[in-house]
Amino acid sequence: MKKLILSAAALVLAAGMAVAQDKTVRMGTEGAYPPYNFVNDKGEIDGFEREFGDELCKRAGLTCEWVKNDWDSIIPNLVSGNYDTIIAGMSITDERKKVISFTQDYYPPTESAYVAASEGVDLKGGIVSAQTATIQAGFIAESGATLVEFATPEETIAAVRNGEADAVFADYDYLAPIVAESGGSLMFVGERVPLGGGVGMGLRQSDGELLGKFDKAITEMKADGSLNTLLKKWFGEETVTY
Amino acid sequence: MFTYCVDHDTLGQLAWLSCYLTTGVHMSFYLAFLKVLALLAVTAPVALGFGFLGAMAARSHFPPLAWFGKGYIAIVRGVPDIAFFLFFVIALDQAFEWTRHKILCPDWPAEVRQGNDFLVCPQAKLPLGTSPEWVHETYGFFLAVVTFAIVFGAFAANVLYGGMRAVPHAQLETAEAYGMTQRQTFWRVLVPQMWVYALPGLSNLWMVLIKATPLLFLLGIDDIVYWARSLGGTKTAQFTDYPHGDWRMWYFLFLLVFYLAFTRVSEVALERLMRRLTHGQATTGGEAMRRAAA
CATH class of the missing domain: 3.40.190.10 (Periplasmic binding protein-like II)
Structure with missing residues (x-):
């Protein structure tokens, strides 16, 4: 067993060394x-x-x-x-x-936008989803709204669809095709916000x-x-x- | 994959589904199932080996070895799996790279640890920055196997340790009375008999191991959970030929069925193995089989 691991390790080392240097x-x-x-x-x-x-x-x-x-x-x-x-x-x-x-x-510099399932959601005091470690998440955290973070952009949208969040805040360009194909179930709300450099x-x-x-x-x-x-x-x- | 898939907009439902399920990304999804099976096929015997060595060490008469074995069992069993999964993958990788760094670049001027960064010389990187992507993926997989084996090895060690102690003492004394050495007693009498006591525990472990495979996802390997999440997500027509809504539920349901079927098959196989091992043993199960045959 030990031999197997050692030889596997040796193989990894050897494979690493054999590769050309370009x-x-x-x-x-x-x-x-x-x-x-x-x-x-x-x-x-x-x-x-x-x-x-x-x-x-x-x-x-x-x-x-x-x-x-x-x-x-x-x-x-x-x-x-x-x-x-x-x-x-x-x-x-x-x-x-x-x-x-x-x-x-x-x-x-990109514009970020809010997308919600209905007009008139409270963007300043409601629950807004954003992807973890993005400038959008940072912005929401300081906007007064309750931030819910997700690891993938997909999940931030799903949170709005299933009612977990009132709105999602993300890059306009990412949201645009999703809103266009949602058949009216999702819409842009509020002002767009220019963010980042x-x-x-x-x-x-x-x-x-x-x-x-x-x-x-x-x-x-x-x-x-x-x-x-x-x-x-x-x-x-x-x-x-x- | 099929020739009729070219006109994907005009397809009937069933044909559409057949095209959708054979796209390149879905092939990666199916490949991920093989990855999981490969992980199990490699990890189970390696973990059993770790367990056997651990159990042997734990019952050793040489104190430092016994401490090592017992310490291994106690520490790994006492710490949450997930903490070990995250710890070992980073620690093993850094240990390998650090060792290579010391050997390959003895004159490297910069510190290896700079704040948060762990920077070894380029020749010591594992895999090398120049290696093709499959080498990187295989290396990640290898780290995952070692990590799984260390964690599950500790549990297996405890089970085997218990199994070894459960073998009736009279058997061992008889062996000694026949003049067998300690080594002979261990290999010829103790080990063949302990499996029947260890198997219920080991089969439990196998089940837990199967269910633990989605942890691969945590280790950054594109496993079935990763693909289920990524394929199930909403797809818009601009970026795919097969747009659909949020289908993650169906993908995860499929994973559920896969795992249920897999564990069921394992249960049946393990039960058969148990019957075989029980045969002729001085246990209640073995006695029942003897009576039924008589």
Whole structure:
């Protein structure tokens, strides 16, 4: 038995060493936040960030590989080196900047919105759901409403559908297709709220070289308009562009 | 998968369902069932091995070994499983990486622990940052197996320890009277007879182990619970060919049926094994079988 474990461990060590040294950049994403990133019918990661990220890697001459990770552990796992970038619709905030570095934004500062099952819910004193560790959750916690947090965006919507929460507060772009297809059972309520400093890629603070490469590619894509084309493709014609 | 799936909007209900259930993501879901079965197939014997070693250590006449065995049983049994699952996966991973770091990068200038971060040199990362994704997944699975084996091994050790003590003392004394050494007594008399006493406890453990497999989800492995949650969630037509509402209830119901069926099959198999082991034993069950045959 011990032998089995030892030989398995040895195998792992050997497999680790045998791999060639040319660097693969591992791109970490959540895969549950359309249109930014989601798992498509084929079981592959798809969405705006998949297409955008692949283009960045091509321009920067990098080999990239996509990795799924739960949202609530997405920063710790970047820092401990399980992957090299976070590209998961993550807004640039001062609080996150203390732990990781960000590229320039590739999606302009986003508007967040409330969605409820009926008009006239109390957004300031009611129960509002939001995803754990998001800027939206931080905003609700300070707004006076009672915050209920969920690990996935899906659950925040389900909470409104089954009456557990009065409203859900999330990125407008995530909510829009859901509201459109709800057949009138869900609707936008209240004012939209601009939050965060735009969406950027997160990297380890020690990874300055890689950050520079991605930053340069993003600048290029902003300049030649290809980023705007992608934004329009995934977020609709009237989305904010650069 | 089927050719008629191309026109997914015009399909009849049954055809639609057949297409929906054979998409690539669903294949990952079915693959996750194999993952769970593989975990059980590997973990059960390894945990039993840990248990056997633990029980042997606990009954050793050499005090430090006995303390080690008893300590292992007491500590692991006394701490909530979930705490161990979260602890061991991180601790094992860091232990492996730290060891490799010391061997591979002796001249590394930076500290390994910097605040919250655990940073070893790139050559010591496990798996290497350059390894393909399947290596990362296999490594995660390997950590999960070791963790399950350590936790369930402690319970198995306690059960086997009890089983060994339940073997009638007269059997062992008789063996000694025949001039067998302690080692011979242990392997030829004690071990073959203890299984019948240990089996009820072990079968219990097997059931608990089956039910504990959804904990894989906690360890960041894409298991059946992960896929049930992700596939069952609302899907809008913009991002999938098969939009549907919140179907998580149905997916979880399917998991429920799967686990019930699996534990039922295990029960039947274990009962048969029990009958076999009881045969010819000096227990009430063995005596009843002897009488029925006579």
